[in-house]
Amino acid sequence: MPKISKRANQVIASPIRKFLPKVLATEERGLEVIKLNVGDPDLTPPSSFWRTIKNFRAKNLHYAPSSGIREHVLAWQKYYRTFGIHLQPENIIPTVGGAEAILLAFLTVADPGEEILVFEPLYSSYKGFATMAGVKLVPVTLKIEQSFVLPDRKEIRKKINRKTKAIVVINPNNPTGTILSKKEIKTVISLANQYNLFIIADETYREIIFSGLPTSFLKFPQVKNKVIVVDSVSKRFSLPGARLGCLASYNQEVMKAVLKLAMVRLSAPALEQYGLIPLLKHPSAYTRELTAEYKRRKETVINALKKIPGIVFHEPQGAFYLLIKLPIKDVDDFVNFMLTKFNDKGRTVLMTPAEDFYITPHLGRQELRIAYVLNCQKLKLGIGILKKGLADYLKSEAK
């Protein structure tokens, strides 16, 4: 039997998705599992999405152009204009979710063996795409005790060398929920300019911020030709199953390359491109309410977490995640305990161990990611169960 590739062996199973079989087993035992692991929102998307799809009259579903269905691209253009960003249609290419935009960005900025600077913890799919693209992610470690603040310029600089091609920033951040401060943005921009690096800015959660106004790295003229934005409709319109996002850049050479790569895979889903046109054209009515709801949820989670002794967490400023550090050696074991050995009145709770959000080995073993994608009542219940489960686990460990 021929052997599979080294890279296929290296890719890790998604830390977010790998517990699925155990969850099913737990549910088969009649227990309810409150799922705070996946960033898969419970909120219903804008109804105009469904209306557009149900009113779709053509009988054929042709390939979309690789550059996107024209009206869909124009809708993205209009969407960006609401933030004062003036892109031309050729600066935007629709992708199969934000995920594909990450892969296309990696392939465009770096060759196999080259390096991309990232801040850890970071969304785990970046690691998988780096393995696929043969690119090395070089991490700058951020610490929960320091609210995940970026270190000084000179600390970050140490990780940059001749092989470094780009810096990744996820803003607002998954999994930490942080937003870059003006000072941190200045640091990133100054490093990109000094070392001639691309900035891959993942702005999937742009509007989901709990104070201030949404923004974008596309708004900084100092790095106009260095910024590649990775974007997605999954979170801001609660449509993860639509598999649509885009890659946007003022850099024409980048866009030409991305278009060639996009041609190889032919096109992003056609029907959803149509369905999203009204949403992209008039985003703010929905995203304003969405953000208000996530803000309420964030406060519910924070208030509930404050009642758990011995844990460390950082209050998120955006997105819908946060990390918690537990007084436990190996959180993976705790997550398994919660699924297999614990229940509180027939219920348990699932969260994501944070280890796989780190690149440096052994980091994050004490940390969990919570995605607050359920209503406030469920969240309060879930965190209450976490509290009880943690107490039980610590007791059983002490024995």
Next chain:
Amino acid sequence: MPKISKRANQVIASPIRKFLPKVLATEERGLEVIKLNVGDPDLTPPSSFWRTIKNFRAKNLHYAPSSGIREHVLAWQKYYRTFGIHLQPENIIPTVGGAEAILLAFLTVADPGEEILVFEPLYSSYKGFATMAGVKLVPVTLKIEQSFVLPDRKEIRKKINRKTKAIVVINPNNPTGTILSKKEIKTVISLANQYNLFIIADETYREIIFSGLPTSFLKFPQVKNKVIVVDSVSKRFSLPGARLGCLASYNQEVMKAVLKLAMVRLSAPALEQYGLIPLLKHPSAYTRELTAEYKRRKETVINALKKIPGIVFHEPQGAFYLLIKLPIKDVDDFVNFMLTKFNDKGRTVLMTPAEDFYITPHLGRQELRIAYVLNCQKLKLGIGILKKGLADYLKSEAK
């Protein structure tokens, strides 16, 4: 400004899609362009697809599992059973079109710098995916004058070395329309076994064959653990815009690796997975009529081509493409001529230059690919225009 990667520079623009701007310019001049370039069928898909989508009642569109929506995977299982292929659900992973299945297969079987044996001409996206994956495609050249028959075992063997990890077979073939004979299949299987290679079998056009019964490399027990099938609904159900296909293999190690890679990109489009369930469960009523229609079209095209002096072509046995060799040095120039300098009563015709279907430089410059994805009347008209355009071009060249 930072430079883009070498691989992004290397990727070629799709030979099928790169003429789009010129086509638009031609159409703006008021001319009709009969498009025989893209394999984008004019036939309407089964109505049950639209019915399922329009009746979709859930208000949310969640991420599908990375392994596919259960009922959709079971529908693929049932689909394969109609060909006597007995796969388990874990042997099938839905992908974003057949395209993504190609990329996942490449990443799974080969590391950067390793080699995959292919037969040229071949569907041009394979070249793009190889560049993305950093894999080298090593071509065995087939010739139109020899009806694209595979050379002897010992000729093919010369291209295999320690770096070779897999053989790609597209069957029925895009762009040649050939089907592998029993002898050719035997050769491929024997080479895979002798040199311990994976067989990546692209069976997108499985049912579209003009005599005999559809089959699959999954039916050969001698290579049970070596075969990775790349599949797609785009052609057999006339749904290229749905972006759904699958990767199927009995090899459990392969499927585990593909699932991990699939987790990185989260999921294939959810709505279309539902829409395709009735089609996959009952495929043959539709595909039988579809194949009969393509057979009629094939005959129309062949009869029309017979009236063009000086060209060489091979009668296709399946899929909906064929290659024509013209008495012209550079077919690219001819395609441009047809778009910019020629029309017949306000009409012209677009076909794909075949050079980019070859890997060996300079091959295929005299060849064109025709996709017969229009009705018989349009095809007759189109080939008639080709005849006149060719005569005009040769006359203008002779001057």
